[in-house]
Amino acid sequence: MRHPKVSDCVDVFDALWPPALAESWDSVGLAVGDPDSEVRSILLALDPMDAVIAEAVVLGADLVFNHHPLMLKPVKSVNAATLKGGAVHTLISNDIALFNAHTNADSARGGVSDVLISLLGITDAEPLTPHTAGIAASAEPELPATGIGRVGDLPQPTPVRELARRLAAQLPRTTTGVRIAGDPAATVTRVAVCGGAGDSLFDEVRAHGAEVYVTADLRHHPATEALDTSNRREGGLEIIDVSHWASETVWLNAAAEALEAEFAARGFTVSLQHSAVNTDPWVERY
Numbered sequence: 561m562r563h564p565k566v567s568d569c570v571d572v573f574d575a576l577w578p579p580a581l582a583e584s585w586d587s588v589g590l591a592v593g594d595p596d597s598e599v600r601s602i603l604l605a606l607d608p609m610d611a612v613i614a615e616a617v618v619l620g621a622d623l624v625f626n627h628h629p630l631m632l633k634p635v636k637s638v639n640a641a642t643l644k645g646g647a648v649h650t651l652i653s654n655d656i657a658l659f660n661a662h663t664n665a666d667s668a669r670g671g672v673s674d675v676l677i678s679l680l681g682i683t684d685a686e687p688l689t690p691h692t693a694g695i696a697a698s699a700e701p702e703l704p705a706t707g708i709g710r711v712g713d714l715p716q717p718t719p720v721r722e723l724a725r726r727l728a729a730q731l732p733r734t735t736t737g738v739r740i741a742g743d744p745a746a747t748v749t750r751v752a753v754c755g756g757a758g759d760s761l762f763d764e765v766r767a768h769g770a771e772v773y774v775t776a777d778l779r780h781h782p783a784t785e786a787l788d789t790s791n792r793r794e795g796g797l798e799i800i801d802v803s804h805w806a807s808e809t810v811w812l813n814a815a816a817e818a819l820e821a822e823f824a825a826r827g828f829t830v831s832l833q834h835s836a837v838n839t840d841p842w843v844e845r846y
C-alpha cells in the first residue's frame with residue numbers, strides 16, 4: 561500500500577462527489593495545494609475556519625477536506641493580512657492542501673440530505689430539485705437521480721414533535737437546538753429535508769406534497785410566509801429548523817466511510833481524522 565498524492569485524493573473525491581453535480585454558482589475542488597505532494601493524513605471538517613486550519617497544523621495533516629468553500633466569491637489578493645489570504649498563507653506555509661465538496665456532496669447519492677433524511681428512517685428518498693446531470697444518469701437503472709434536498713415517506717404517520725425529538729437525539733447538541741414552526745402535534749408521513757440553508761426551496765417542498773420540511777437557517781419571513789401559504793391550501797406544512805452545522809456534520813461520518821473504502825480499493829493507505837473543532841458559531845442562549 562502506498563500513500564496517495566494530492567492529485568490521487570482529488571480523483572477519489574471527484575469519483576464520490578462528481579464536480580459536475582455542483583451548482584453553477586458554487587466553488588468546489590482543490591483550492592490550495594500541490595497536486596504532486598504526498599498525503600499521509602486527511603482532516604475532515606465542515607468549515608475552513610482558522611481553528612480547523614490550526615488543528616491541521618498541530619496534527620500534521622497533509623490535506624483538509626471541507627464541505628464549505630474557503631473562497632466562494634473570487635478574491636483579488638491573498639495578502640496574508642486578509643481573511644482568506646491569511647488562511648491560504650497558513651495552509652501553504654505548512655504544506656497543507658485544501659479541498660472542498662459542497663453542492664456536489666449535497667446532490668450526490670449518500671450525500672448531505674440523504675444522510676439527514678435517513679436519521680428519520682427514510683432510505684428511498686428522491687431529490688427535491690433533480691440535477692440535470694442526475695436526470696441523465698438516472699436513465700441508467702443502477703444510477704439513481706441526484707439533486708438538492710430529499711423527499712420521502714415515513715414508515716408510519718408520526719407527530720412532528722416526535723420527529724423533532726428524534727433529530728435532537730441523533731444530531732450533535734447545539735445551542736440553537738431543534739425548533740418547530742407550525743403545529744407540533746400534526747401527524748405527518750411525507751417528509752422533505754434540505755441539509756444546510758433551505759429556505760429557497762419551499763415551492764419544491766409543496767410541489768412534492770411534503771407535510772413537514774426539515775432544514776436550517778430559516779429566516780422569519782420565509783418561515784411565516786410558508787406557514788400562511790400552506791394554511792390557505794389543502795393540507796398544511798409544518799417546519800423543523802435545525803442547526804446548519806448539525807444538519808451537515810452528520811454527513812462527514814458517511815463521507816469518511818466512503819473515502820476509507822475508495823482509497824483502499826485503489827490501493828492507497830491514508831489516515832482519516834475528524835476535526836474536533838465545532839464550527840457551529842452559536843455558543844450560548846438565554
Ligand SMILES: [Zn+2]
Pocket residue numbers: 628755756757804808
Ligand atoms: Zn452548508
